[in-house]
Amino acid sequence: MAKQRTEVADIDRSLYDFKDSEEGFERLAEGLTPEIVTEISRRKDEPDWMLEFRLKSLEIYNSFPDPTWGPSIAGLDMDHIATYVKPNTDQSATWEDVPDDIKNTFERLGIPEAERSYLAGVGAQYDSELVYHNMQDTASKMGIVYSGIEEALHEPRWEALIREKFMTLIPPTDHKFAALHGAVWSGGSFVYVPAGTKLDFPLQSYFRLNAKGAGQFEHTLIIVEDDADLHFIEGCSAPKYNVANLHAGAVELFVGKRAHLRYSTIENWSKNMYNLNTKRARVEEDGEIEWISGSFGSHVGYLYPMSVLTGRRARSSFTGITFAGAGQNLDTGTKVVMAAPDTRATVETKGISKGGGIQTFRSSIVVTPAAEGAQATVSCQSLMLDDESRSDTIPAMDVRAKNVDIGHEATIGRIGDDKVFYLMSRGISEEEARAMIVNGFANPVAKELPLEYAVEMNNLIKLEMEGAIG
Amino acid sequence: MPTTPLLSVTGLTAAVDEKEILHNIDLTVAPGETHVLMGPNGAGKSTLGHVIMGDPVYTQTAGTITFDGEDVTELSPDKRSRAGLFLSFQAPVEIPGVPLSSFLRATLAARPDRALKGKEFRRRVKELCAELDMDPSYLNRELGVGFSGGEKKKVEMLQLLLLQPKLAILDETDSGLDVDALSVVSRGMDLYRKTCDGSLIIITHNTRILEHVDVDRVHVMVQGRMVREDNASLIPWIDENGFESFEQGAEDAADADGQASGAGALDGIDAGDLSAVVER
Numbered sequence: 011m012a013k014q015r016t017e018v019a020d021i022d023r024s025l026y027d028f029k030d031s032e033e034g035f036e037r038l039a040e041g042l043t044p045e046i047v048t049e050i051s052r053r054k055d056e057p058d059w060m061l062e063f064r065l066k067s068l069e070i071y072n073s074f075p076d077p078t079w080g081p082s083i084a085g086l087d088m089d090h091i092a093t094y095v096k097p098n099t100d101q102s103a104t105w106e107d108v109p110d111d112i113k114n115t116f117e118r119l120g121i122p123e124a125e126r127s128y129l130a131g132v133g134a135q136y137d138s139e140l141v142y143h144n145m146q147d148t149a150s151k152m153g154i155v156y157s158g159i160e161e162a163l164h165e166p167r168w169e170a171l172i173r174e175k176f177m178t179l180i181p182p183t184d185h186k187f188a189a190l191h192g193a194v195w196s197g198g199s200f201v202y203v204p205a206g207t208k209l210d211f212p213l214q215s216y217f218r219l220n221a222k223g224a225g226q227f228e229h230t231l232i233i234v235e236d237d238a239d240l241h242f243i244e245g246c247s248a249p250k251y252n253v254a255n256l257h258a259g260a261v262e263l264f265v266g267k268r269a270h271l272r273y274s275t276i277e278n279w280s281k282n283m284y285n286l287n288t289k290r291a292r293v294e295e296d297g298e299i300e301w302i303s304g305s306f307g308s309h310v311g312y313l314y315p316m317s318v319l320t321g322r323r324a325r326s327s328f329t330g331i332t333f334a335g336a337g338q339n340l341d342t343g344t345k346v347v348m349a350a351p352d353t354r355a356t357v358e359t360k361g362i363s364k365g366g367g368i369q370t371f372r373s374s375i376v377v378t379p380a381a382e383g384a385q386a387t388v389s390c391q392s393l394m395l396d397d398e399s400r401s402d403t404i405p406a407m408d409v410r411a412k413n414v415d416i417g418h419e420a421t422i423g424r425i426g427d428d429k430v431f432y433l434m435s436r437g438i439s440e441e442e443a444r445a446m447i448v449n450g451f452a453n454p455v456a457k458e459l460p461l462e463y464a465v466e467m468n469n470l471i472k473l474e475m476e477g478a479i480g
Numbered sequence: 481m482p483t484t485p486l487l488s489v490t491g492l493t494a495a496v497d498e499k500e501i502l503h504n505i506d507l508t509v510a511p512g513e514t515h516v517l518m519g520p521n522g523a524g525k526s527t528l529g530h531v532i533m534g535d536p537v538y539t540q541t542a543g544t545i546t547f548d549g550e551d552v553t554e555l556s557p558d559k560r561s562r563a564g565l566f567l568s569f570q571a572p573v574e575i576p577g578v579p580l581s582s583f584l585r586a587t588l589a590a591r592p593d594r595a596l597k598g599k600e601f602r603r604r605v606k607e608l609c610a611e612l613d614m615d616p617s618y619l620n621r622e623l624g625v626g627f628s629g630g631e632k633k634k635v636e637m638l639q640l641l642l643l644q645p646k647l648a649i650l651d652e653t654d655s656g657l658d659v660d661a662l663s664v665v666s667r668g669m670d671l672y673r674k675t676c677d678g679s680l681i682i683i684t685h686n687t688r689i690l691e692h693v694d695v696d697r698v699h700v701m702v703q704g705r706m707v708r709e710d711n712a713s714l715i716p717w718i719d720e721n722g723f724e725s726f727e728q729g730a731e732d733a734a735d736a737d738g739q740a741s742g743a744g745a746l747d748g749i750d751a752g753d754l755s756a757v758v759e760r
Binding site: 427429433452 | 557
């Protein structure tokens, strides 16, 4: 009898795949030299310490080998990546002042609309620079600061704080692309939430890389003081080019005592992107970091948001979903360092691979001798939608404390034929049956995504029938 | 006067992993009739139910399945379902992340003539829950996940009554149930017969569930073959004597097949058998 095979359609990226002209943009020469780094710093009119930091980072970068683990980055030729592309505009606080084509891009991505309907503030970065930054008056009256990080660096009040925190969670010595970031970083947001302040609506930064063969190196620094509460959303996308693009941003989050930060990311870079991003949070006593992480784009991704729990009873939760389609090798997961008593960590991830895509879950839980009474649970589930695709699980645990409770479970599977048959025996078509199973699999994580992305996510898991004689 | 059969299975042969497990099965069910399919464990009763429903695990190598005047042999399971066939699973699956209510809605949405509006749907499902002693909070739970055996069977009955098929095959719906769940299942079967005037094939090796059912025909399967068909009087007889006396019949038939294909002695084998042999 004829059997039919179904296939999940590639994620429809046409929404993201429009390119704007670079006319009037300033593009620094490709490659990496002290001259280019100095030129970036000069254009930004930075304090001297930052230029020194950049040059030192460049030295460190040059001394590091490429990673010897994880997906290949051989296709990334740093000599041909433009590290700095400035759009033909300065930062604006109203969309009217943003040039039309850039504004239209963000309109198509739904950013101004989201801002009007439910966000407390928005930052929009285009290539190397922020083009828009604005926050509602109510939030600024509460004493919350949400601005471009370069802008903040020019205010003496924040310069000292930034200097104290900048790349201390992610030092340039951490790895090669952290060093690169230290050398050429540009753009990104600075958020300061004063003690006891709770913001009910999220702030959102959106990063758009339009320039061909360029890198984006934004730096996000968020300080949530004691007893404060913030939800921050980060989205990113790019049109597809036939040359490599690079994203090596850095996100540093400081969560105070009894403070709470929810950091949601939807990464939907195009499939020529090398996403070598680093994110880290330090959490003090009774504080909590919640990571929500959706990885759908990029050709190669290395992404492991990390929580360092330094205070007693500090908590970290990581909820992630990764979808690797044709031509994608996404290595994602999380790291937690539990360095104080009675700290808690939960990790729940879902991975989906299809069309020859490779999806790897990688995690590291380190429990230091100081973390007596720590509790951690790691749960990762992977679903392979066809025989060409691959899913792997690489969980590491290093436990050096007493009286800890550490649990781990991992499953890797395929869509059960018995489940498809059951649904079909009730009249549901094969494609719908498979979509239902995949959506059900992703659902516990997808429902944590910000609303507009959760809807998008369900659309992404769209199925196509392909007739074949089995 | 003979009525046009609702289901007509002729010369059905099926294999799994190239091993033939159903041999030359004939089965005819008229509209409104209740049939019982009995036999020892491993006789192929469930397999037959699954093959009639189109389970791709099995390859049908010969024979035809005609349902409601249409040859459904080549149809996919969803099309057979929409044509009015229903199979209640012995072990219903779990679909994590899919709420029971969403699933039920999808089963109706697949039948444009049966689609219910939001309000009607909720009312109808609530009525059925009440009739089956089901807590309506079930509807928000993930399909099958964490359901007890009895709860899973109730959900099967709920679908039977919601979808109102023309023919329902109940695969060991009674197995492993306590007395209360069993009475709910009996009630479900009763309701189905009364409200839908549908036909039933009850697969069981336990005659207890049949006590309150008017059975028209009884079929006995052994070793992948139909070895006996009779009226309801066969049930108490099997209760008393078990299936042992049927085993010899199945072995004789297997020997006959063996000679037929092995030595080419085709004499005495009817056309249905012949096609099975040729196909192999």
